[in-house]
Amino acid sequence: MTEMLILVDRHDTETGYAEKMxxxxxxRIHRAFSIIIYNSQGExxxxxRSSSKYHSGGLxxxxxxxxxxxxxxxLSSAHRRLKEEMGFECILKPLFNFLYIAHLDNHMIEHEFEHVLIGGYDGCIHPDPDEAEDYQWVPVPRIYEGIAQNSEIYTIWFVILMNKLKDHRFSARS
Known part of the structure; x- marks a missing residue:
């Protein structure tokens, strides 16, 4: 099945549709989202990512x-993907947006207007192995240390997101 995504301009105004690959x-600039989930310990x-993903596998x-x-x-899309990828649902709220472009492996280019959403969850996680080959709860300071020491093990959008997150004040449960 061909997956048609939403093309946007630099201000996230919809301009049309095109096939994902x-x-x-x-x-081309398209609408995307990243979900941040915290547990009650603040991790x-x-x-x-599954090594079989079409780009950024194993990161x-x-x-x-x-x-x-x-x-x-x-928001409907974010809830759908969280359930598909990680096997759970929770309340999600918008946090911030950013635009980025990055050249990735497999000759792919990410040019996304990224919507960052946040949620809290303490229950069971059941990742789809085609999407995620592992997961872990990590204290935020340890993530920043990891990025500083070896950013190549993280996706480019996650590194950008974490750098932008430093500038935002929020509560994981707000």
Missing amino acids: QIHREG MLLQK WTNACCGHPRAGEEL
Whole structure:
């Protein structure tokens, strides 16, 4: 099945639709999201992307990432992907947005208007092995240490997200 994603301009205004792999080969700006999940101890959930992913396989990243499909609302899409990737649901709230472009492995280009969403969760996690081959709860200071010491083991968007997160004040349960 062809997955049609939402093309946007630099201000996140919808401009049309295109096929997912075409978008990533051509580096066209599209709408995306990253989900940050904290537990009650203040640790962040990280997933290790499946090595079989079409790009950034085997790298550590935030709990869930994805793209709304054509005609799909952002929040609905985020809930769908969190359930598909990590096997759970929780309340998600918008935190901030950013635009980035990055050249990735397999000749892919991410050019995304990224919506960062936040949630809290303490229950069981059941990742889809086609999406995530591992996961862990990590104290945020340890994540920053890891990025400073070896940023190559993390996805590029997660490194950008964590750097932008330093500038935001929020509560994991707010």
